[in-house]
Amino acid sequence: MSSEAHVADGSAVHAEHETGENYLNCSHGLRSWLLTLDHKRIAVMYLAGLAGALFLGGIMALVVRLELWTGDGLVLSDDLYNHAFTLHGAIMTFLFIIPGIPAVFGNFALPLMLGAKDVAFPRLNLLSWYLWITGAVFAIVSMVVGAVDTGWTFYTPYSTQTSTQVINMTMGVFILGFSSIFTGLNFVVTIHKLRPAGMTWWRMPLMLWGLYATAIIQVLATPVLGITLLLLVAERALGVGIFDPSLGGDPLLYQHFFWFYSHPAVYIMILPAMGVISELISVHSRKTIFGYHAIALSSVAIAAFSFIVWGHHMFTAMSPMGNMIFSALTFSVSIPSAVKTFNWLATLYRGHIRLNAPMLYALAFIFLFGIGGLTGLFLGALATDIHLHDTYFVVAHFHFVMVGSTLIAFLGALHYWWPKMFGKAYDETLAKIACILVFIGFNVTFLPQFVLGTRGMPRRYHNFLPEFQGLHQASTVGAFILAIGLFLILVYLWKSLVSGKKVTVDNPWGGSSLEWLTTTPPPHYNFVGEPPEHDVYDYHDIRYDAAIDGYVLSKNEGDAAR
Amino acid sequence: MFFAQGFWFPDGASTNTGDHDWLFHFILAISAIFFALIIAVGTAFVLKYRRRPGVSAEKSPTHNGTLEIVWSVIPSILIVFIFYYGFTTYLASRTMPPEAFEVQVTAKKWSWEFNYPNSAQDPDLYVPAGKAIRLVMTSEDVIHSLSIPAFRLKQDVVPGRYTDSWFQCDEPGTYNLFCTEYCGTLHSKMLAKVHVLPQAEFDDWVEKAADIVGNAPSLLAAGEILYHKRGCAQCHSITGETLTGPSFLGSFGTERAISGGGRVTMDENYVRESLVNPQAKVVAGFQPVMPTFKGMKDDEITAIITYLKSLAKGE
Ligand SMILES: [Cu+2]
Ligand SMILES: [Cu+2]
Numbered sequence: 001m002s003s004e005a006h007v008a009d010g011s012a013v014h015a016e017h018e019t020g021e022n023y024l025n026c027s028h029g030l031r032s033w034l035l036t037l038d039h040k041r042i043a044v045m046y047l048a049g050l051a052g053a054l055f056l057g058g059i060m061a062l063v064v065r066l067e068l069w070t071g072d073g074l075v076l077s078d079d080l081y082n083h084a085f086t087l088h089g090a091i092m093t094f095l096f097i098i099p100g101i102p103a104v105f106g107n108f109a110l111p112l113m114l115g116a117k118d119v120a121f122p123r124l125n126l127l128s129w130y131l132w133i134t135g136a137v138f139a140i141v142s143m144v145v146g147a148v149d150t151g152w153t154f155y156t157p158y159s160t161q162t163s164t165q166v167i168n169m170t171m172g173v174f175i176l177g178f179s180s181i182f183t184g185l186n187f188v189v190t191i192h193k194l195r196p197a198g199m200t201w202w203r204m205p206l207m208l209w210g211l212y213a214t215a216i217i218q219v220l221a222t223p224v225l226g227i228t229l230l231l232l233v234a235e236r237a238l239g240v241g242i243f244d245p246s247l248g249g250d251p252l253l254y255q256h257f258f259w260f261y262s263h264p265a266v267y268i269m270i271l272p273a274m275g276v277i278s279e280l281i282s283v284h285s286r287k288t289i290f291g292y293h294a295i296a297l298s299s300v301a302i303a304a305f306s307f308i309v310w311g312h313h314m315f316t317a318m319s320p321m322g323n324m325i326f327s328a329l330t331f332s333v334s335i336p337s338a339v340k341t342f343n344w345l346a347t348l349y350r351g352h353i354r355l356n357a358p359m360l361y362a363l364a365f366i367f368l369f370g371i372g373g374l375t376g377l378f379l380g381a382l383a384t385d386i387h388l389h390d391t392y393f394v395v396a397h398f399h400f401v402m403v404g405s406t407l408i409a410f411l412g413a414l415h416y417w418w419p420k421m422f423g424k425a426y427d428e429t430l431a432k433i434a435c436i437l438v439f440i441g442f443n444v445t446f447l448p449q450f451v452l453g454t455r456g457m458p459r460r461y462h463n464f465l466p467e468f469q470g471l472h473q474a475s476t477v478g479a480f481i482l483a484i485g486l487f488l489i490l491v492y493l494w495k496s497l498v499s500g501k502k503v504t505v506d507n508p509w510g511g512s513s514l515e516w517l518t519t520t521p522p523p524h525y526n527f528v529g530e531p532p533e534h535d536v537y538d539y540h541d542i543r544y545d546a547a548i549d550g551y552v553l554s555k556n557e558g559d560a561a562r
Numbered sequence: 563m564f565f566a567q568g569f570w571f572p573d574g575a576s577t578n579t580g581d582h583d584w585l586f587h588f589i590l591a592i593s594a595i596f597f598a599l600i601i602a603v604g605t606a607f608v609l610k611y612r613r614r615p616g617v618s619a620e621k622s623p624t625h626n627g628t629l630e631i632v633w634s635v636i637p638s639i640l641i642v643f644i645f646y647y648g649f650t651t652y653l654a655s656r657t658m659p660p661e662a663f664e665v666q667v668t669a670k671k672w673s674w675e676f677n678y679p680n681s682a683q684d685p686d687l688y689v690p691a692g693k694a695i696r697l698v699m700t701s702e703d704v705i706h707s708l709s710i711p712a713f714r715l716k717q718d719v720v721p722g723r724y725t726d727s728w729f730q731c732d733e734p735g736t737y738n739l740f741c742t743e744y745c746g747t748l749h750s751k752m753l754a755k756v757h758v759l760p761q762a763e764f765d766d767w768v769e770k771a772a773d774i775v776g777n778a779p780s781l782l783a784a785g786e787i788l789y790h791k792r793g794c795a796q797c798h799s800i801t802g803e804t805l806t807g808p809s810f811l812g813s814f815g816t817e818r819a820i821s822g823g824g825r826v827t828m829d830e831n832y833v834r835e836s837l838v839n840p841q842a843k844v845v846a847g848f849q850p851v852m853p854t855f856k857g858m859k860d861d862e863i864t865a866i867i868t869y870l871k872s873l874a875k876g877e
Contacts, residue, residue, distance in 0.1 A: 078747045151744050157721060158704040158745060163849065245722025251705055252720065285611070286619045294630055316707060317718040317725075320656050324649050331641045335634060341600060342633045346626075348607035352619035355612060363604065370600050374593035377641070381648025383655065384586050387714040390707060390742040454570040454586075456711025458742040461750035465738065539619070 022423065022521040037122035038524060042129050043108035044421065047414075049132060050104060051490075053095035056140070058483060060088035065445075065479040068472045071464045081462040082149040083164075089152035090143065090169070094176050095136050097402050098265055101272035102183055102218075103132070105413045106211045108421060110187060112515035112522060113205050115531030116194040119186045128186070131179035138172030151460060153262070154229075156243035156254040160236045167236055170229040177222045177229075180268075184218025187211055198533050202296070205513045205536045206289060209296040210275020213303040217264045217271075221307065225261035228254065252317055259310035267306040269402055271299055273365070273409030274340055280362035280412050281344050283511045285351030288537040291343040298336030305333045315385045323382055330380040337373050341366060357431035358509070361412030364439045365405055372400030375450065393453025396446045404442055411438070411489065418493070419508050423521040424500035430492040437485030444478025505550025510542050517553060575737060575758075576713035576729040581651045583714075588647070592640055655715070658728050662696035665689065669699065669706035669719040669741070670853040672748035673793035682771035685793055687739060687756045689731070690764040696728045702853055707743035710756055718743060731758045747806065747851075748796065775861040785869025788862055792855065800873055807852060808845055814874035819846040833867050 023040045033041055063084045067076050076084065107125070111118050119125050142148060146165030150158060159166050191212050195204070204212075232254070234240045241247025243254040274295075282289040289295065311318060311326030318326075344366060353359065375397045378384045388394060419425055448471040457468045464472065507516040515522070517532045534553065543554045574583055611619075665687065666677040676687045689695045699708060701721040709716040710729070717727040731737075741752035759767060770777045774791070778784035789795060797806040808818075817827045820843045826832055835842055840852035 078750070082747065082749075149746065155705060155744070161704060162746065245720075251722070287622075288624045290623075291625045291630055293625070316716050317720070320653055323652070327649060328645055331645050334641060335638055338596075338637050339630070339634055342630075345600065345603050345607065346629075348604065348611060350620040350622040351607070351611045352617070353608055353612045355608070363608065366604055367601065370597050374597055377589050377593060377644060378586065381585060381589060381644050382652035383582050383648045383714075384589065385648075386652060386655070386716050387582060387586075387711065389716055390709070451570065455572055456709065456738065456740065458709065458740045458750075460744040463750040 021523065022519065023524045024422070024521055026524045035126075037118065037126055039107050039111050039118050039122065039125060040421070040522065040526075042125055043104050043106075045129055046099065046103040046107060046132070049129075049136065050096055050099065053091055053136065054486075055490075057088055057091035057096055058486065060084055060091065062479060062483055064088055065476040067462070068464070069476055071466055071469055071472075073462055076462070078462050079147075079149060082151075082460075083143070083147045085460060086148050086151050087143045090139060090148070090173075092402075093152050093265075094139065094173050095132075097269045097406055098176075098180060099132060099183070100269060100406060101276060101410055101413060102187065102211055102214055102268075103128075104410075105207075105276065105417060106183070106187060106214075106272060108417060109207065109515055110190060110211055111194070112518065112526055113208055113513050113536075114190070114194050114199065115196045115514045115527065116190065117525045117527075120189040120193055121186050124182050125186055128179045128182040131175055131182065135172045135174075135176035135179060138175060139169055140172075142168035142172060153258060154232060154254075155258075156232065156235070156249075156251045157245065159232060160244050167233050170232055174226055174229045177226045180218050181222045184215035184222070187215040188219060191215075196531065196533070202293070203536065204296075205275075206278035206292070206295055206299075207272075207275035207513075209299045210271045210273075210278070213299040214268050214271045217268050217303050217306060221261045221264040221268075224257060225265075228257040228261065231257070252314070255314050255317065256310070259313045260307075263310040263313065264303075264306040266398075266401065267302055269406045271302060273406045274299065276409045276413045276416075277344065277362050277365050278340075279511075279513070280358050280416055281347050282537055283416075283509050284354045284356065284359035284362070285348050286354075286510060286539050287347050287349075287351040288539070289343070290346035290349070291339075292537070294339055295343050298339050301336045302333060305329065305336075309333060312380060312385070315382060316389050327380055327382050327385075331377075334373065334376065334380070337369075341370065341373070354509075356415075356509075357426075357428060357435055358412050358416040360432060360435045361408050361415065364435065365408045365412065367439075368400055368404030368408060368442065372397060372404055375400065387456075388453055390459055391453035392449040392457045392459055395459050396449035396453060399446050399449075404446070408438070408442075411435070414493075416509070417515075418496070419503040420515060420520055420522070422497060422500075423503050424496045425503050426496040426500060427492045430488060434485045434488040434492070437488065438482055439485075441478050441480070441482030441485050445475050445482055446478070448472075448474045448478075505548050507542070507551040507553075508549075510539065510544065510551040512536050512539055512542055516551070571714075572712045572737075574712065574714070575733055575735065576710075576715065576731045578651070578655045578729070579712075579714050581654070585644075585647050585651055589644055592644070596637075655728075658696055658726065659694040659730075662694040662728055663690065664696045664698060667697050667699040667708065667719065668702060669708070669752075670702040671704065671746055671851060672741070672752040673796060674708075674739070674741075674752070674754045675793075676754075678768050678772070680768060680772045682768050683791075684771055685791055686754050688764060688767055688771075689756065689758055690761045691734045691758045692730070692732050692761070694728055694730045696726055698724055698726045700724050704745050705743050706741045706745050706752065709740045709742040710737055711740070712737040712756075716742060731756075734758050734760055751796065775859075775865050778865075781865050781868045782872055784862070784865035785867070785872075788866050789869055792858070792862075792866075794866075797852065807848060810870055810873045812874055814870045816874075820844060821846045821848075828870075830867050833870060834863055837863060837866075 023038055067074050067081055142165040148164045148169045149162055231242050235242050241249040243249040243251050245251060278289055278295055309330045311322060312330045315323050452468055452471045503520055506520055513536045514531055518527045541553055541555055542551050545552045668675040673685055677683050699719040701719045706719040708719055713729045715727055715729050717725055735758055737756040739754040739756050774787055775784040778787060799805050799809045800811055802809045802811040814828050817825050819825055826843055837855040837858055840854055841850050844850045
């Protein structure tokens, strides 16, 4: 549709560039942002929204951790504690981690990496953002003004019986679901239709493979969540018996429906993160990614497997036969994940590794994802899962995957694309310190929770037995270190926006994908004239130029790489 | 320390903990080896190939079929083993021995009720040592989950159906029992103890527990015992403090407003109705969350009424 409208004539584009215009300053005023169809501006607006969600969810995390300082709680009542952890879980999952990397960095980088002028459906893209905002307002208002106490999973029959604002909340999540579906749809079509002539599937950056696999899940799985939530509303509002046994329904049916979406959702969170890490590691090692095909295919394999493992969330509720099948299927996901990790390591081999902030995040990712993935083995095996299910072991495991991996990759992506997005540099020293604080804080928060779990501490508990106190307190201390790290990032990135040094080079890191071969920040239509052709992960002609402290595309053998 | 039994788990007390803990430590060892390998290789590469002036990236293959097959196949084999052992161990824990002693479990917000064949009932689980015990569970309201970490046992308790689980504990002792499926306000207070007693002691206990009123020195004493054993104490104080429900201090014989309008005096029949059909009259200002005690025996209701009366007089 309107992508055609974007084929502007070359002379106008050139004029735009010569006057130093870019997508940030080519038009002014709030209106020019709120009605923009530019994928890059939409990405920036998502970044603002997601930062807000992360902040709110983070505050709630601190409230929860503080309250768990003692086994009798500190200040909250039981109900308020239940509201707090619901608020934390729902905001972080539905408003931050699920949209996460695709909404911000997918939107920003995907068309650029393709050499396209925008996504296939720019209006739909803007609609996705408005749906996100609407869903967010719905969800936050119903939780903050009205309170919801079901946890982010809305298990029936509790969720159909509680007197809190479940209907409004589920409507919010329902709307957010559509935001996610539309983004997925847009990305699938864009990747199919807008690849430049020379870019076959096997020449796409791995970030795009990650986004593509994610988009497929978003399009196929999210409607199931939508339907499930509508059924929930139908039961609550109209008394139709679907899940509530007192109305003739089946409470476990809800769990099947819910996890049919929410397990794939885990991969909606992690696949784009894996894409980001593939880029970061290759660029900062100046090495062609090792095992390109294996990494790309494992993304698709993970996406496919993700649809058939949902039952592993219900091992304490299902028959042995069902459990056996789901346990076996669950293990099948672990192989592609392991393969990716080995490929990243092999990429480092004989590389030229630059230890800047984005790369530190990538290395932290390997560490944390390693723990997150390996602890999944304990939960995939039936005998051990029975003991660990619904304990802090699970809490620690999924935080390692969702925060330790996805949030870390998000931060890595943020630092990596920040200069390109805003044309401003951030303070590298502070960035490294913050990364280390986040890494330490994260581990101190969640490693003790594994032990709490094996010792039997159930999750979603406001009060606990005295024997668990020491580990809980360690975890709370860790949460504050983590918070300080994240807050530091907020501060220096804000400073960078306001008074940061201007970045004028096209390619500060030596990236090989197309977004690094356009100006910084990119012009409104992404490239001045025709986008260049360049093979991704080919670094031989991307050379360091000391005069501009950046990389240039050059066939000249004389410029040695630093 | 990491591989020591006591670091990770409460002492294993049931017959299937051995296999379970073995599997856990096996996965732990495999994970530790892989993790150490990943970190060691990663660190070595980062140190060796970090960016230094005058040194640039060297060529190395961009893929290697043999290597890639090896690092896919080895984890696959290990994983098949973990899956298999996990499944068989689990199956053993799910296969009910034919001659198990049965205890009926009812979960409700937010307490447990363990019912014995001789109609004894208690909020804690009492079982004989050295005998297979089968728990047959159902819930009166939402989904709960019964978890006994020392036995590595967990089973969801679902309304409208029965689920079961079994264990055998050979060592007399007291163990923790938790609700592990989120069930609302007092989820984290839905705890109980498992008392594993030598057979003779258990027989003695279960006989007395079947007739609390008959075994108590007086009706009033029976009422006080029942106030604790039936879980009233969780929501009703006797000190005047308002918990989830109104306090019983000085309330018998007084009038109260009920939601939806109207007033009612707390007399014998009102207490009875509150127990059998708690939602019939809901005290104004409270949530209708009191579970029903339909199954309570008449002499027990009488004992509780006697106890409530005594609180009114301030005894
Ligand atoms: Cu899952
Ligand atoms: Cu519970």
